[in-house]
Amino acid sequence: MxxxxxxxxxxxxxxxxxxxxxxxxxxxxxxxxxxxxxxxxxxxxxxxxxxxxxxxxxxxxxxxxxxxxxxxxxxxxxxxxxxxxxxxxxxxxxxxxxxxxxxxxxxxxxxxxxxxxxxxxxxxHKKRDKIAIVETAYLFLNTPYLWGGKTPFGIDCSGFTQTVYKLCGYPLLRDAKEQATQGEVLSFIEECEPGDLAFFDNEEGIITHVGIIMNDYNIIHAHGKVRIDKLDHSGIYNIDSQQHTHRLRVIKKMI
Incomplete structure (x- = not known):
């Protein structure tokens, strides 16, 4: 059925x-x-x-x-x-x-x-250029975080990346740890381009978070709301709290 x-x-x-x-x-x-x-x-x-x-x-x-x-x-x-x-x-x-x-x-x-x-x-309905990933991500700015969410009324970190990529013509799996199995690993943060994905893990080494890389080492991700923070070799640096909130595990090129 x-x-x-x-x-x-x-x-x-x-x-x-x-x-x-x-x-x-x-x-x-x-x-x-x-x-x-x-x-x-x-x-x-x-x-x-x-x-x-x-x-x-x-x-x-x-x-x-x-x-x-x-x-x-x-x-x-x-x-x-x-x-x-x-x-x-x-x-x-x-x-x-x-x-x-x-x-x-x-x-x-x-x-x-x-x-x-x-x-x-x-x-x-068509595959779009990689720059469209970031442009589409901006549409969701300030969307509140919602566990399991996939819409502008509430979205989680991997629902955000999956939906943005879908709108640009590229399929991603649903959860961050599943999305991390896709794409090509980048060895250094300096290799990344806007539209690439950055993944973050917890103390047990399990990938629990994902965000979309932007220009100038910024990252847009769903954390409390869809927001823009800084990305460095350690992870995400929250520009409001002035501290690191997520530990970088891997950067992947999806397209």
Whole structure:
């Protein structure tokens, strides 16, 4: 069985319970495989990054295997406005955040299960130049930190990097430690370019944080909010508290 998110933002939980930890979010248009299902909950695996979790059955729509496979093959069109809305044939409004996928998009229209929606905002669907990574990251400046979040209303560190890269046409895995397995290692901080990713670990050596490198050894990352700090050989130097907050583990070139 397969499904698609037909609401703006839906929590993906670690257990099938409304009080369970939110580990990520489904954004409108996210397609997935249904691994198992009960009366209220379904365990799903997202097509985009293979991430798994539980979603309330009332918060998605089932789609055919044929539609799922077609979506896997076709170009992905994403809403490029920070926040906008779509309308169906009865002029019902649904808000969607930046990064929402528009299935089978063509000429300001898209469809889910033969239901036609209209979207008149900006879209993005092609690989963009590396400089666009930093330009896109700026859109999320001052977004509050939210564990599991992936939108301008709340975002975590790896949700931030994943969403920014997705909008520029490049897939990243969901969590920082998974993203750190991608790309090419840079030996020295002097080799980095704007758009590269810097990863940071804890005292146990586990990668727990990620940010996007900017010009002049600045870094934009989600820590309390999406903010800009300084990056040096030790890690992130917080310009407000005047102290290091994260220990640098590795810098990676993704594109």
């Amino acid at each position: 397969y499904g698609i998110c037909n609401l703006s933002i839906v929590p993906l939980r670690i257990e099938p319970d409304d009080t369970s930890e939110m580990v990520s979010q489904l954004i409108f248009g996210d397609a997935f495989q249904i691994i198992e299902s009960t009366k209220k909950w379904s365990k799903i695996k997202l097509a985009f990054d293979g991430y798994e979790g539980y979603v309330d059955n009332k918060q998605f729509e089932k789609i055919s295997e044929n539609d799922f496979q077609s979506l896997e093959k076709e170009d992905s069109y994403y809403a490029a406005e920070l926040i906008d809305f779509i309308t169906d044939s009865e002029n019902n409004l649904t808000t969607i955040p930046i990064g929402a996928r528009l299935p089978f998009y063509n000429n300001n229209s898209f469809t889910i299960n033969n239901k036609v929606y209209k979207y008149e905002g900006k879209v993005t």
